[in-house]
Amino acid sequence: MNALARTLIASALIAATAAASAGPRHYYGARHHHHHHHRSSGLGALVVGLAVAVPLIALARQADQAERAPDVVYVPPPAPLPPPAPVYAPSRAEPVIYPRNGQSNVQLEADTRECNRWATTQQAAMADASVFNRAVEACMDGRGYTLR
Template identity: 65%
Template sequence: MKTLISATTAALLTLCATLPAHADVRVRANIGMVFDNRYHHDHYYPARGYVAPYVPRGAVIVGAGPGRYWFHGGVWYQPYGPRYRVVAPPFGVVIPLLPPSYVTLTLGGMPYYYANGVYYRPVPEGYVVAAPPPEANTAQVQPAPPPPPPPKAEPIIYPRNGQSPEQLETDRRDCNRWATTQPNAQADSSVFNRAVDACMDGRGYTIK
């Protein structure tokens, strides 16, 4: 048993030795994880090279064909036979949303977002994987403003009484008009939205 444990530990240490050396990343070889505390990010991630039987549920597919990646929680995966290997993303690939945990930075006067050894820059399509700027190795970094929140998804409106699409649009216009007459509705979007929902519910619609 001791021989088996020693062999497993040695294999994981060999895997982690292939990672780029960085003073701010510490390895937990016994479970194949690395601790990233660069810029006080302070999160654990699977070590690059780790092979998982499947990608986590909710992973975003980026790219196509042999250049296809799966992205989830700041971790990038590529197919590795029937399984998936944790990899470093190529520069230039774009994701629609940032990972749940990241650090906001201003480097060289430009905004960056950092997580799991990867730097992201805002672009119209989302966030592009960028090469580490020269200023990344300096001690002085200023926090950048956080990225704007993603737009709220449009609600789904279900006509409980079999109303036609034309009737739905008429009722929605009427409810929007009525909602603007409620106190504070024009100064607080949450009041306006609640008023619209209440009006539509009263006219026989379910909103989710």
């Protein structure tokens, strides 16, 4: 606590005690003897002194802490970034399939179903459309079709 704060607190206590103990005084002549039963003003002075001094002590402590506090500024961590948007390869148009060996439309449909089924068994084909399409194209090429 700095010297100015101590001086203010001590002055406030002294002033409050003096103000609380200074009350109306009744002086009567020498012949008149009058007894009044007053409570001691010491307790009132103490209460008033504390009522003034306690807030001053709190202010002085705050000032001390502010003087001693390091210049640390809390910076909250940045908000997490949203997950990146998935990147999709541009979809290719459905290939046009030409039979190289004179296969019928019924055979073309049967071979297409079989190649699609087989492509689903290839690693990463279900997660990546381009892998699936390449697998189907390779299968259809192996069965005698040209894809464009």
